[in-house]
Amino acid sequence: MATQTRTIAPTPLASFVRERLSELDIKQSDFCRLSMFDQGLLSKIQNSVVTSLSLESVLKLAVGLSVPPRKIFSLLDRMDMHDLVMKSYAGEFSDFVGDRLSLENPDVAAKAQHVLNEAASKTLTDASKPRRRGWQGEHLADPINGRFNASVNPINGWSQELD
Numbered sequence: 001m002a003t004q005t006r007t008i009a010p011t012p013l014a015s016f017v018r019e020r021l022s023e024l025d026i027k028q029s030d031f032c033r034l035s036m037f038d039q040g041l042l043s044k045i046q047n048s049v050v051t052s053l054s055l056e057s058v059l060k061l062a063v064g065l066s067v068p069p070r071k072i073f074s075l076l077d078r079m080d081m082h083d084l085v086m087k088s089y090a091g092e093f094s095d096f097v098g099d100r101l102s103l104e105n106p107d108v109a110a111k112a113q114h115v116l117n118e119a120a121s122k123t124l125t126d127a128s129k130p131r132r133r134g135w136q137g138e139h140l141a142d143p144i145n146g147r148f149n150a151s152v153n154p155i156n157g158w159s160q161e162l163d
Contacts, residue, residue, distance in 0.1 A: 013075040014048045020065045035064025055081065090116050 010018075021031060028046070032039040037060050044050040045061075053061070053076060062069040073082035093116055101109035 008048045011048045011051055011075075013051075013072070014046050016071075016075055017042070017045055017061070017065070020067065024065070031064055035060055037061060037064055052076065052078075055085070 021028065024031075026034075028042055029039060031037065032042055037057075041050065041053075041057060045053075053072075058072045058076070058078075058081070059069055062072045065072075069085070070079075070082050073079055101112060
């Protein structure tokens with residue numbers, strides 16, 4: 001019996017990670033040891049098995065590869081996460097800029113604080129809003145006529161009699 005192997009086209013992230021490790025002239029094991037990145041996860045990324053990452057993994061990968069996190073978020077098509085991280089730090093950075101820069105150059109500090117406050121209060125655009133999978137409720141459909149069946153319990157999917 002012949003075994004068939006499934007070929008998966010490399011994801012943009014997989015290609016980028018392979019190229020970047022090659023540019024840095026570093027082996028996968030060394031990269032993981034130095035950047036405290038999970039070697040199994042890196043292997044899955046490079047083999048296009050994993051297509052989404054936690055925030056921690058994105059940041060560790062970006063730091064380890066010496067690239068801005070924006071690059072990794074972009075390759076994952078998750079700029080919404082990048083925008084969220086930037087927005088969450090805008091207020092904190094504004095305070096830092098205000099405290100440090102206002103002593104040296106008050107005009108620049110005021111302008112920087114204004115820009116940072118705008119960024120912090122800006123609502124997320126449609127492109128940066130988190131993607132949600134739509135719940136269709138197929139398990140609540142009546143298998144005979146395909147219409148919504150209110151007598152099906154949404155928790156366990158069992159039919160129940162309605163009075």
